[in-house]
Amino acid sequence: MTKFNRFLSLILLFCAAPLSALAIDSQDLPDIKEGFVTIKTIDPTQRVGYTVGDVIEREVILTIKAPYTLVETSLPIKGYEKRYRGQVIGIELKNIHHKKDVHKDYTTHHIKLAYQVFTNSVVAKNAALGPEYLNLINMKNNKDLVKYRIPSLDIAISPLAIFGAVKVENNMSPMLGPLLMANTQEKQWLKIALVILAISLLGLLYILGVHTWLPRMGGPFASAYRTLRKTPNSAEGLKQAVSKLHLSFNNTAAMSVFNDNLDTFLAKKPSFSPLKYEIQQFFALSRQVYFEPNATHDIGNNPSKWLVQFARRCRDCERGLTPTPLDTKAGA
Amino acid sequence: MSDLQLTDWRNHALALESEVNKVVVGQHTPIRLITTSIFARGHVLLEGDVGVGKTTLLRAFTRGIGGGYQRIEGTIDLMPNDLVYHTYLGEDGKPHVSAGPLLMSGENLSVFFFNEINRARPQVHSLLLRVMAERSLSAFNAEHYFPHMIVFADRNQVEKEETFEIPSAARDRFMMEIPIVVPNDDAIMEALVFDTKFHNVDALVDTVKPDVLQFDELNGFSGVIQSNITASDTLKKYALNLWKATKSPLDYGVKVSGVDMNRLVLAGASPRGMSMMLRAARVNAWLNNRTAVLPDDIHAVFHSTIAHRLVFSPVYEMRRTEIAREMLSGIINAVAAP
Incomplete structure (x- = not known):
């Protein structure tokens, strides 16, 4: 190796060092102390009955107090396949939408996560959305890098079809309501029809009232x-x-x-x-x-x-x- | 000058009415209508029961306007010549001819009263109708004129036996048909029965002030009234609509209960009838101190000038009086002015 090559290798090593620091597995970092982060999640009401192809959305609202701030590169990556003990669990982050409101003493992050199910089974099985680990850094001390764990959401994945001789009653769950047909369009037509009916009735009243809106108005x-x-x-x-x-x-x-x-x-x-x-x-x-x-x-x-x-x-x-x-x- | 004349004559006319009202009580409307016909120079058909005061009424008017008053009773054997003359054997044993009721007063005849005209034969009607229309008569190789005469005829509407109904063409010669009914005021009815002044008709009529009007000036003054009282375009249109409504009442939404209106009217009012109505309306306007005819004036004379001219289907003739009254009231209610 020439002298020049050695010098170039050194420069590349220095440049890559910070990136490697950020690429540190979040799970290895210490947890942030209590009181700096508050979390609120908006989870789907349906927890069971998901099957392959379903998209499940949840929203996480994080409030991070100064001096900590979110390392945005630690946000979950779209298309990342979730693993449990190294095994793909069949839940994939389909989409992520991040918005933040920066204030003097704190920052609020609105993170919308859309997961898609890519697994199925002949029997119902448990699955979870998350957990997700986010990195936070102390703006006053660059070495103070910590993690925050977004708790997972447990769901159940159902089979597409009943396998074998199954007694349906035993498999029914009060948590799962009947699947309904989409009726949005019909509801809109119903509203339009009701408006037309109301206008027609008003017109009829006007005609029956000898072209008056009030009694004796058109005398x-x-x-x-x-x-x-x-x-x-x-x-x-x-x-x-x-x-x-x-x-x-x-x-x-x-x-x-x-x-x-x-x-x-x-x-x-x-x-x-x-x-x-x-x-x-x-x-x-x-x-x-x-x-x-x-x-x-x-x-x-x-x-x-x-x-x-x-x-x-x-x-x-x-x-x-x-x-x-x-x-x-x-x-x- | 004519304004003064109109006022002066109106005062006299109202004075005459007042005089007659003292003698014949409870008959204000017929008296007003007769006054109207006198000044409109129209003949009058009186309709009423026996003994309601028709003769007294006419005698009172005759005394007030002056001139001759003649009367004849309609009977089934009455002949036309009975109106003109009668013959008798004189004391000298020779036949004599004397003037009948029509000729007796000569040109001074002002009121001729034909009582129960429908008892007389149609020949008599013919003579009378000619006299009414032309106010002249040919007799004894001479023409006799009655320029101031007004005929009042009475017809008995109750009895139908031995009567000859006056045809519509004859009825049309009369300007008015005036109903004379017994007053329904108890005080008046009691007075008519118990007040002795009403028992002696001659004495009663003598209480009327004589010659309040000059009968021989009425024709001339009638022309003054007709030329001075105007009728606006709106009123002419109104009268025209009334006329049309008498011909086709259904077109104006006029209905009479229990009557098929499509079959009721065979002929409405005649042009002569309508002109007589307007003559009478003008006189009514004058009597009410107006210079122009109002719808109110037409209403005042509408029934009396039109009802007897309507020609109904024979099936409805028996109910003529009530049907005509209801129909004409309906027309007045249906036709608007302006």
């Missing part, structure tokens, strides 16, 4: 009030407004209402009795607008505005309410 005077509010304050608008109100009276009474049968109308619809004088005023206005331009009325100079208020009071009567007090300035 003739309610409709007239809405129309009159949009009617222009002009001679033509006044004619339309009077005509609309006449129509409302006729529809309410199911007969043509005139000044000379007003008492009949009030007898049929006593809720309008408080408005008797105003109804007479309305007929006087109608007389002037439609029949006798020379006729007088005592409504005032702004009959359109008065009619809107009158329609609203009629609507109140129609709904069985006490009429809204009249704005005395309306017709002025």
Whole structure:
């Protein structure tokens, strides 16, 4: 060996030394002292009935207090086959997802582990997920390298089919519920159907309620009030407004209402009795607008505005309410 | 000028009504309708039982408007010439001819009352209907005119034996058919029985103030009313709809209980009937101090001017009065204005 080769070998030895230190088998390291690590696991509720191909997920939440920190290279490696006493046990880490939240005094690690079963047996047998060993290092003392053991999760692996003459009842476990068909899609269709049914029922109620959402909401005077509010304050608008109100009276009474049968109308619809004088005023206005331009009325100079208020009071009567007090300035 | 004239005449008309109301009690509606027909210059068919005061009513009106009043009783052997003249043997033993009820008052005849018209033969009806339509008569080689005459005829609706129903064409000549019924007010009924002033009709009629109106000016003034009281487009449309509804009530949703409406009406109101209705409505508007006709005015005269003109299927004729009343009320309730 030449001098140069010897020098190169030395450099390679120095470079490889730290890696070899990290590659130390975690199980050989001392355990971390209590109080520095807290663990929380979210394990699957099903512990039995797994068979070849099943994927089992568990989540580990570790909180590591300073000055210790996780050596992330010690996290389990995807595809690593678990062994027990050198024998492959048939549980393989299929996937790992790691996320950490670093705080001043501690760090929280969320580690999601997905194991897949690659073994089977003619009879049920025990198996375990883990344990996993993680390396932690003291940031203030590089030589203080310790391990933390994530406890294993015991599961049972079931055979794919019953082998031989087996009495099923003896093999049943109250821990294993019946296998159910996936019904997610059906549930979604059911929800959509229920929504459509609810909308249809609302529509039916609307139609049965004579196009009203509330009782008497779509009455003739309610409709007239809405129309009159949009009617222009002009001679033509006044004619339309009077005509609309006449129509409302006729529809309410199911007969043509005139000044000379007003008492009949009030007898049929006593809720309008408080408005008797105003109804007479309305007929006087109608007389002037439609029949006798020379006729007088005592409504005032702004009959359109008065009619809107009158329609609203009629609507109140129609709904069985006490009429809204009249704005005395309306017709002025 | 015509405004003053209208007001002045209205005061007189209301005074006449008031006078008649004192004599014939409990008949405000018929009295208003008769006043209306007098000013609308239309003939009237009175419908009512015996002894309800029809004659008294007409005599009271005649006294109030002046002019001649003549009356004839309808009988099965009454002949047309009985209305024009009658013959008798005089004291001198020679035959004499004297004027009958139609000619007796000459042109001053203002009220001619034909009692129980349906007891008279159709020949008599023919003569009377001509006189009603033309207000003239040819007799004794001369033409006689009755320009101020209004005919009031009464028909007995209860008895059907030995009667001749007035055909629809004849009924159409009458402007109104006015029902005269016994008042149902106990106080009025008691007065009619126990108050002795109602026992002597002559004395009772004499209490009416005479000549409240001038009968020979009524024709002229009637024209003033008709030309001064206006009808708006809305009202014309309303009247037109009412007319159509009398022809096809089912089109307007009008139904009469127990009647097949598809078979009921053979003919609705005639154009003459509708024009008479509007004449009467104008007079009613005037009497109520209005310058234009309102639906209320039409309602006031609708039954009395239209009911007797409707031609029903014969199967429903026996119930004519009640069916016509229900149907016309239904029409008023069904047709809107505006």
